[in-house]
């Protein structure tokens with residue numbers, strides 16, 4: 001497994017832009033830190049983090065073409081805001097180009113852009129690491145989200161989705177329905193917890 005991780009790191013270094021590669025390495029290490037906290041397999045978390053943006057070198061049009069070539073179904077939402085599609089094609093690449101057999105890793109890559117309701121721990125770890133890794137500096141609530149990430153992962157996912165949807169709404173940008181479903185789900189988890197506490 002360690003050899004595979006080093007091999008993948010070399011491969012991605014040659015394929016990603018320097019800043020995307022830095023982001024990738026940061027995400028993979030934050031994934032391992034979160035995996036330590038939440039009792040997940042460290043190698044799986046590192047692998048999922050390393051590969052999460054493996055389809056990033058391709059532009060939107062290219063990715064749409066490549067998805068169609070592999071018979072990956074594209075939703076109307078994905079065609080409207082194709083920026084999320086590097087997750088779907090990345091999951092395909094992970095399985096077919098990088099020969100990753102583990103479904104949990106594939107799904108963590110698959111859902112890292114939109115999120116979804118009822119994510120596995122590994123899915124939540126990659127989704128969160130992608131948002132909080134130390135190179136990130138744009139989101140307004142980063143300090144809060146970073147402080148929650150190692151305390152309550154569901155609450156952290158809720159805060160990330162809330163911020164992302166508010167930001168996209170504010171810009172008048174389209175929001176994928178998977179993200180809306182994810183937000184509704186984690187909002188309910190958040191409110192149930194608040195009810196129990198209060």
Ligand SMILES: [Fe+2]
Pocket residue numbers: 052053086112113
């Ligand atoms: Fe991504």
Ligand SMILES: [Fe+2]
Pocket residue numbers: 023027052053130
């Ligand atoms: Fe990313």
